[in-house]
Amino acid sequence: MAKLKVEHIEIIISDVSNAGITFSHLREELIDHICCEVENEIFKGFSFEEAYEKVKTKIGHKGLKKIQENTLFLIDKNYRIMKKTMRLFGVVSMAMMAVGAIFKIQHYPGAGILLTISFALMGLVFLPSALYVMKREITMKGSTFIFITGLFGGIALLGGVLFKIQHWPGSGILLLAGYLIICIALIPAILVSRLRDKSVKHLHSVYILGAFSIAIYLLGDLFKTMHYPGASPMLLVGATLLTAVFLPIYAYKMYSNTTYVKGGFIFLCIGIFFFNLFNILLAINVSKDVFNSFMKPIQEVEFTSNFIQTENAEIITQLSNIKQLSDSTLFKKIEVSTDELNNFIEDIKQEIIIKTDGCSKAEAIEKNKNPQFIIAKDNKIIPTEVLCGEEPGDSLKKGFILKSKINSLKAILLKASDRNNESKTLINKALETANSAETNESKSVPWEFNQFYHLPIIAAITKLNYLQRNVRIAEMCALQNLEQNKNISK
Amino acid sequence: MKKFIYIFGIILLNLFAFGAIFKVMHWPGAGILITVGLGLFALIFLPLAFFNNYRGEGKKQFSLHLSGFICALICISGALFKVQHWPGSGIMLIIGVPLPFLYFLPVYLYHHNKAKEKSVINFLGVMFLMLYISVFSAFLSLSVGKEILNSMVTMYEDFSKTNELYTLKNNMDYLKLESSLPLEKKQKVEKIKTKTIELEKTIESIKIDLIKGTDGINSPAIKGNKIEIGKFSAREESSFTTNFMHGADGASGMAVELKTKIVDYREFLLSILKDNQAKYQNINKLLNTSDITDSNIGEAQKIPWEVQFFQNGTYAIVILTNLECLETRIKMSEAELLSSFK
Incomplete structure (x- = not known):
């Protein structure tokens, strides 16, 4: 049998090493095997080059890697378990997370539990196993550092998002730590290890560009989430660099010699699409904390409304002490019908809350007092359904009834101040229920539609509180007028 | 291909x-x-x-x-x-x-x-x-669409209407008082009017500066000296807003300045109402600027007045709406005072 020369064996050894065979026993076995095969071929009369080429085709493209993977899979129980775990928990946790997100958006019960479990599975099971598999498969310089930073950065980020939700x-x-580990440690470490790889030298500038734009992009995310100034410019620079500069250059260098559209390119396009999508949604959406901002105005309207009510009550007591008042029934009538309208509005609020949150009447009364406990604060469908319907002019809805009640109270109050034009102006202004003015762009719509259509429940409650306050103000005007008349008549 | x-x-x-x-x-x-x-x-x-x-x-x-x-x-x-x-x-x-x-x-x-x-x-x-x-x-799933801020704009518009209503009412009262009061009291009423207008102008200029600072100097929301809130587009701006209201150190912004002015105004009103106990209490209630204890947080934690009205990190439109609420309180105090002259 022909013997291989030392330099031929050297070639084979270096090829096997370059193919990324890390498992040492396998490496020696493979070298031995390839040498035997080549010797066999040489024995048949081929030169070393021809023989080696033949053997290589036989093993196939990426064949050595595949052999390693299969060997590892067969002999390494840990590896086998890890890979299966990663696959199973990857699918389970991601599907759960997506369903949990939908539940959260739709305010279904159970969203919190689903999200918590899925984040825990993802951070504590999927991520470590995926990184373990990756470490066994990929030979990179400084890989230990990369995997450790990846693990900690990933877990911190996942935890931060979960805690935030x-x-x-x-x-x-957690978010700060996660983003910083990824931007300052992980991305530079991956970049450095890529730059050390001399076989992809023509891609080095592209790698630097890509790493830079992704780091800016992620820092923009971080700034946006933490409400630091300067988030928007970073997101914009990141988006432009990634899509308009990195993508074309990378595609040109990687894919200009391919015969058909590579899966990698489609993957890259869809990946960049999602990256841009999430950032634009992050930039144009506002945080749910915005609902807390409604609390102060609601409190204010309530406070001022109560204040006016107390004043009105005082005037009423004063008036009722004067026996010989000519129109003694009038102020009683004002008091009764104002309270009636007030209670009607109170009932509407409770009805909306009961229907939106599906709670009992007692709970609704409590939530009406403390609107921060309403669960689906941004529900627009139920308030619209109760108050005005999807089409303007529905006379069965509460908004329409409210309008007619306001109008009848207005008539009573105007009658009470028939000698005072100033008072009349104020009452008319406070209890305005006219249809919206017709403009070039829109037709005139009924008052209730204009007021309540697609108003989120938290704003609808504020609006109704505001109407209650206006009712009180109108009552005040009428009562003050009566009081004045009394003074004059005295 | x-x-x-x-x-x-x-x-x-x-x-x-x-x-x-x-x-x-x-x-x-x-x-x-x-x-x-x-x-x-x-x-x-x-x-x-x-x-x-x-x-x-x-x-x-x-x-x-x-x-x-x-x-x-x-x-x-x-x-x-x-x-x-x-x-x-x-x-x-x-x-x-x-x-x-x-x-x-x-x-x-x-x-x-x-x-x-x-x-x-x-x-x-x-x-x-x-x-x-x-x-x-x-x-x-954490964030909501920006349209929620549009309902803030509606609230702002509603509150402006209430304020207009009170302006109208108070102006009518001024007219009446001017024709009926003796000279010495008339001067007092005049002074109330100037003081109130002064305070309102301060609030108005805070609003305009905030809009210009967030939306740009040529913001379409500002026509002359009037605010058209519907055209204000930087509704969700929060970093300039917080800095503007509270300053870099949290105690040097517009909020503190405004608080001092309101305290001044309150003391002025109270000095007129010394003899009228009921109205005195009412003004104190309306223009209260003391810290508020928030029971929701659990531990008795005092929240300063300026943070209650102008929370840190909140959006520009929220601050504008809360300023509008504050204006309602001022107008109501003014009305209270005017009614004491009747």
Whole structure:
């Protein structure tokens, strides 16, 4: 049998090493095997080059890697378990997370549990196993550092997002840590290890560009989430660099010699699409904290409304002490019908809350007092359904009834101040229920439609509180007028 | 064909990215860029690319390509509907968010398992992309559409109407008092009027400065000295707003300045009302500037007046609305005082 020369064996050894065979026993076995095969071919009369080429075709493209993977899979129980775990938990946790997100958006019960479990599975099971598999498969310089930073950065980020969604304290620190580990440690480390790889030298500038734009993009995300100034410019620069500069250059260098559209390109396009999509949604959406901002105005309207009510009550007591008042029934009538309208509005609020949150009447009364406890604060469908319907002019809805009640109260109040034009102006202004003015762009719509159509429940409650206050103000005008008349008549 | 697909895909993605930038910056044309970019991406680029790839690969992975195409199509059109606020985006979101994980991922894993030549890098790439998508869809469940801020604008408009109502009422009272009061009291009323107008002007200038600072000096929301809140576009600005109200150190912004002025105004009103106990109490209540103990936090924690009205990190439109509320209180105090002269 022909013997191989030392330099031929050297070639084979270096080829096997370059193919990324890390498992040492396998490496020696493979070298031995390839040498035997080549010797066989040489024995048949081929030169070393021809023989080696033949053997290589026999093993196939990426064949060595495949052999390693299969060997590892067969002999390494840990590896086998890890890979299966990763696959199973990857699918389960991601599907759960997506369903949990939908539940959360739709305010279905159980969203919190689904999200918590899925984040825990993803961070504590899927991510470590995926990184373990990756470490066994990919030979990179400084890979240990990359995997450790990847693991910690990933877990911190996942935890931060979960804490933020669940409103648990500490989300800010976790998010900050996660983003910083990824931007400052992980991305530069991957970049450095790529730059050390001399076989892809023509791609080095592209790698630097890509790493830079992704880091800016992620820092923009971080700034946006933490409400630091300067988030928008970073997101814009990141988006432009990634899509308009990195993508074309990378595609040109990677794919200009291919015969058909590579799966990698489609993957890259869809990946960049999602990256841009999430960032634009992050930039144009506002945080749910915005609902807390409604609390102060609601409190204010309530406070001022109660204040006016107390004043009105005082005037009423004063008036009722004067026996010889000519129109003694009038102020009683004012008091009764104002209270009636007030209670009617109160009932509407409770009805909306009961229907939106599906709670009992007692709970609805409590939530009416403290609107921050309403669960689906941005529900627009139920208030619209109760108050005005999807089409303008529905006379069966509560908004229409409210309008007619306001109008009848207005008539009573105007009658009470028939000698005072100033008072009349004020009452008319406070209890305005005219249809919206017709403009070039839109037709005139009924008052109730204009007021309540697609108003989120939290704003609808504020609006109804505001109407209650206006009713009180109108009552005040009428009562003050009566009081004045009394003074004059005295 | 292949070259065309590559270039076409890159151009469409750029259209989308620039549309997104235009949208964030409130520049015109964002809608068209996003619609054209995403529409053509989903309806032309994706079928061409997947088909070309399917033919080129020469492997029997039809179901894999189909699942990838369907999921990408639904996700992208769902995103388009959502960003453009078209009807039906809700249902598309419900289908589109879980679909990649319940349909594409299992099909992909099945094919990956069966494949003879496995590429672990591709596999991990797909897994990590999926991870990114799922985490961010969960993250986005936290935020709500900007239209919620539009209802803040409605609130602002409503409160302005109340303030106009009170202005009208108080002006009528001034007219009446001027004709009926003795000279010495008339001067007092005059003084109340000047003081109130002064305070209102301070609030008005804070509002205008805030709008100019967030929306630009030439903001369309400011016509002369009047505010047209419907045209205010930087509604969700928060960093300039917080800095403007509270200063860099949290105690040097407009909020503290305003508080001093309100305290001054209150003391002035109270000095007039020394003899009228009931009205004295009322003014004290309306223009209360003391810290408030918040029972919701649990531990008795004092929240300063200026933080109650102008929370840190909140949006510009919220501050404007709360300033409007404050103005109502001032007008009501003014009305209280005027009624004491009757």
